[in-house]
Amino acid sequence: xxxxxxxxxxxxxxxxxxxxxxxxxxxxxxxxxxxxxxxxxxxxxxxxxxxxxxxxxxxxxxxxxxxxxxxxxxxxxxxxxxxxxxxxxxxxxxxxxxxxxxxxxxxxxxxxxxxxxxxxxxxxxxxxxxxxxxxxxxxxxxxxxxxxxxxxxxxxxxxxxxxxxxxxxxxxxxxxxxxxxxxxxxxxxxxxxxxxxxxxxxxxxxxxxxxxxxxxxxxxxxxxxxxxxxxxxxxxxxxxxxxxxxxxxxxxxxxxxxxxxxxxxxxxxxxxxxxxxxxxxxxxxxxxxxxxxxxxxxxxxxxxxxxxxxxxxxxxxxxxxxxxxxxxxxxxxxxxxxxxxxxxxxxxxxxxxxxxxxxxxxxxxxxxxxxxxxx
Numbered sequence: 594x595x596x597x598x599x600x601x602x603x604x605x606x607x608x609x610x611x612x613x614x615x616x617x618x619x620x621x622x623x624x625x626x627x628x629x630x631x632x633x634x635x636x637x638x639x640x641x642x643x644x645x646x647x648x649x650x651x652x653x654x655x656x657x658x659x660x661x662x663x664x665x666x667x668x669x670x671x672x673x674x675x676x677x678x679x680x681x682x683x684x685x686x687x688x689x690x691x692x693x694x695x696x697x698x699x700x701x702x703x704x705x706x707x708x709x710x711x712x713x714x715x716x717x718x719x720x721x722x723x724x725x726x727x728x729x730x731x732x733x734x735x736x737x738x739x740x741x742x743x744x745x746x747x748x749x750x751x752x753x754x755x756x757x758x759x760x761x762x763x764x765x766x767x768x769x770x771x772x773x774x775x776x777x778x779x780x781x782x783x784x785x786x787x788x789x790x791x792x793x794x795x796x797x798x799x800x801x802x803x804x805x806x807x808x809x810x811x812x813x814x815x816x817x818x819x820x821x822x823x824x825x826x827x828x829x830x831x832x833x834x835x836x837x838x839x840x841x842x843x844x845x846x847x848x849x850x851x852x853x854x855x856x857x858x859x860x861x862x863x864x865x866x867x868x869x870x871x872x873x874x875x876x877x878x879x880x881x882x883x884x885x886x887x888x889x890x891x892x893x894x895x896x897x898x899x900x901x902x903x904x905x906x907x908x909x910x911x912x913x914x915x916x917x918x919x920x921x922x923x924x925x926x927x928x929x930x931x932x933x934x935x936x937x938x939x940x941x942x943x944x945x946x947x948x949x950x951x952x953x954x955x956x957x958x959x960x961x962x963x964x965x966x967x968x
Contacts, residue, residue, distance in 0.1 A: 603823045604628075604636045633811050637822035642794065644829050645784065648763035649776050651796040653803030655810050656822060660759065660779025662815040663793025664688055664726070667755045667775045670795075670805045671723045674700030679717055679752070681727035682707045683736055683938055686927035688726065688757065707937075708736065712746050724753040729768060730760040730873075733886045733922040733946040734939055735860040737869035740876065744772025759783065759913075760884050764836040765877045769798045775806075782913035783883075785828040786835055790821050835915065835951055839883025842917075842957060843949040847885050849958050855965045857943070861885035883949045884912060886922070891943040895968045896921065899945070902967030905960040912948035917957050920946040 609628040611617045620627045628634050638656045646654035657663045664687075672678050680692050682705045692703040706717050711727070725747055730737055740756060747754040755775045756768040762783045768776045778784055780792035797803045810816055817825075840863070847861035862873035863881030873881055889895060900908050900919065909918035910925035920926065922940050930938075949957060 601636060601640050601823070601826070604631075604819050606635075606819070607631050631819060632814060632816045635816075635819050635822065637819040637826070638817050641780075641792075641817070641822045641826050641829075644826060645763070645778065645780075645794045646796055648767075648829075648832075649758070649769055649796040650763075650767050651769050651776065652798060652800050654794050654796040655803065655806040656780070656817045657793040657795065657810055657815045658817050659791050660777070660781055660793040661687055661691060662810075662813075663777040663779070663795050664691055664757070666793075666806050666809045666813075666815060667777050667795050668692070668696065668701075668724065668726065669809050670775060670797075670802055671753045671755075672696075672701050675721065677702040677704065677719050677722045679703075679714065679722060679725040680705050681711055681725070681731070681738075682934070683731040683734060684726070684728055685732040685757070686922075686930055689930060692726070712739070712742055714746055714750055718750045718752065722750070722752050724755055724774075726755045726757070728757040728760065729766050730862065730882060730884065732760060732884075732926065733860075733920075733944065735862055735867070735884065735886060737862050737867075737873045737876065739869075739872055740766070740768050740771040740773060748772065760882055761877065762832065762836050762882070764833050765840075765880045765882055769796065771876075774798050775802060780825050781911070783836065783839075784832060785825040786832065786913060786915060787824075787828055788911065788914035788916075790824045790828070792817050792821055792825050836880065836883070838951040839913075839949055840880040842951065842954045843883045843885055843947075844881060845954040846947070846949050846957055846961070850885075850887050850961070853965060855889055855968050856887050857890070858888040859885065860887065884946070885949065886944055886946045888941065889943045889945065889965070889968055891941050893942055896943060896945065898967040899964045902964040903960055904963060905956065906964070909948075912946070914948065915951050917950035917952060917960075918948050920948065922946055 642654040642656045753774040756773040759779045776796040844863040850856045851859045
């Protein structure tokens with residue numbers, strides 16, 4: 594009796610075997626027909642890459658050990674020592690640190706582009722500029738990027754566009770269809786979705802870029818383990834359902850926060866007052882995601898009282914799990930930025946980031962009310 598599993602088994606092995614030298618030679622002559630070493634490839638990582646690639650409508654994907662290693666891989670697809678790269682000023686602090694603190698040591702020059710200049714890039718592009726890195730929805734101030742316009746700008750300047758689509762997910766936005774060259778995700782967040790995986794992925798618009806990304810992943814040892822790949826694939830199966838619920842809850846919470854007397858400002862693309870509301874509605878297919886930020890009084894102790902007043906929502910410096918959590922950008926994701934940069938981005942003492950889960954929205958609001966009552 595033959596056995597055909599419905600779910601791909603976990604290939605928890607570091608190496609695969611060959612029958613003889615002919616089989617080994619066939620491996621090198623026909624890549625993808627066999628596996629040799631898990632750093633080079635594994636059925637579980639391949640399945641994850643294929644599933645994400647399908648969602649992002651790309652020409653291939655490469656799975657990595659974390660979101661940060663995905664960013665590194667993507668940048669190195671286009672840039673080398675002596676090259677210059679651009680990065681949107683409003684971006685995840687880890688991305689900023691990787692470029693400004695690490696890649697500069699490798700001889701790659703980095704310039705940060707303010708939001709006001711992002712769609713022209715005038716004065717920023719040099720002869721050796723290779724790419725621009727930006728986010729679909731910025732972390733943590735929730736600015737929505739017009740990806741079609743940005744892609745056209747990059748094409749006009751002859752540079753590549755890399756988009757971090759972690760906040761939006763492919764359920765909300767597909768950057769490759771809007772002109773991006775590479776899309777990256779921290780799989781750790783929404784794609785896996787259950788706060789039990791650390792992984793990343795790079796999705797490419799051309800086969801050549803897939804080949805280059807694969808080479809970087811293998812050579813630098815940025816591969817993902819089989820078990821975490823298997824977990825992430827399991828999480829992907831409910832991505833569409835989760836994103837819809839995250840989005841529905843976040844919109845309800847954002848509207849409630851907007852009317853709370855102790856909340857000074859709410860940053861969420863689904864609110865009509867958001868400066869990119871129309872763009873977010875069109876580009877996001879009517880969904881706005883599960884992430885939002887809000888500002889209370891700029892007082893550290895007030896923020897502490899708010900956090901301690903919560904009984905169900907934990908202070909957790911990450912995002913996108915099925916349960917709601919809060920984070921504090923000034924002290925976690927963006928603490929490495931200069932004070933000037935933090936202020937320019939609007940990340941003040943009173944800014945709290947909220948990752949809205951899939952619990953009942955009324956339960957989330959009830960706990961937030963308790964926290965705000967303590968402010």
